[in-house]
C-alpha cells in the first residue's frame with residue numbers, strides 16, 4: 025500500500041515470541057487440578073498464558089492496522105480479515121472432503137461438507153458488521169486504501185476454484201508472490217469439489233460420461249445433461265437414508281449460502297459506494313453483479329427443473 029507506516033506496525037515489528045503450543049494435559053491431571061483449586065480456574069502462570077500461546081492474540085492484534093483515524097475503518101478492516109479466516113477454514117474443510125471422497129469415505133466427506141455449511145453461515149453473517157457503512161463514512165477512509173481490493177484476495181480464489189468457478193485471469197495479480205501464485209496455479213488445474221464428487225459417483229457405478237470425468241479442470245463447470253440426469257435420479261428418493269441425496273443437499277446448501285454471501289457483498293457495495301468505480305479498477309457494481317451471477321454446481325440446480 026505505499027511507504028506510509030501502518031498504525032500498529034510498530035507493535036507488529038516488536039519481537040513477539042514464537043507461538044509455542046501449550047503443554048498437553050490429560051483427563052486425570054485435569055481432574056486432580058480441579059480438586060486442588062477447589063473448582064476455581066488456575067490464575068498463576070510464569071509466562072504467557074497457555075491461551076495466548078495457542079491463539080496468538082498479540083499477533084492477531086498486531087495485524088489490525090487501520091491506515092486512517094476514521095472510526096468506521098477498523099470495522100471494515102477486521103470484517104475483511106475475519107472473512108479471510110473463514111475462506112481459509114472453508115478451504116480446509118473442502119480439501120478434506122476431497123481427500124475423503126478419493127478414499128471412498130462418503131460419511132467423512134459429508135461430515136466436512138456439513139461443517140462447512142455452518143462456517144458459510146457464519147461467513148455470511150459477518151456482513152452484519154459492515155452493512156451499515158454509508159458512502160460518507162466509506163469516503164472517509166477509502167482513498168487511503170489505494171488500489172487494495174477484495175478482487176486481489178487469493179484465498180477467495182481458492183474458494184471459488186474449489187466450487188468450480190475457474191479462470192486463469194484471476195491468477196495474474198499474484199505473480200509478485202511466487203509461492204501464492206504457484207499454489208493457485210496448482211489449484212486451477214486440480215479437481216474442484218464437484219470433480220471429486222463425480223469421480224466418486226462414477227466409482228459407485230453411476231453413469232458419469234468420460235468426457236465429464238476427463239474435462240479440462242481449468243475452466244468453469246457448465247451443466248451437462250448426463251450429470252443433471254444423474255442428480256434427477258438421486259433426488260427421486262429425498263430421504264435421509266439416501267446418502268447420495270444427503271450429499272447433493274449438502275452441496276446445494278454450500279452453493280446457496282455462498283451465493284447469498286456474494287449477493288450480500290453486492291448489497292454492501294451498493295450501500296457504501298453506489299455505482300462508483302471500484303478500487304481494484306473495475307466498473308464496480310455492474311462488474312460485481314455479473315461476477316456474482318456465475319452459478320455454482322449448475323447440475324444440481326438444473327436437476328430441480330427436471331425432477
Ligand code: HEM
Nearest residue numbers: 104107173174175180292293296302303304305306308315
Ligand atoms: C462495503 C465494503 C466493500 C466494498 C465497497 C467493496 C467493493 C468491491 C468492489 C467495487 C469490487 C470489484 C473489484 C474492484 O474494482 O475493486 C469488489 C470485489 C471483491 N471484494 Fe469487495 N467490497 C467490500 C467489502 C468486502 C469484504 C469485507 C470482502 C471480504 C474479503 C470483500 C471481498 C471481495 C472479493 C473476494 C471481491 C472479488 C469478487 C469477484 O471476483 O467476484 N469485499 N469489492
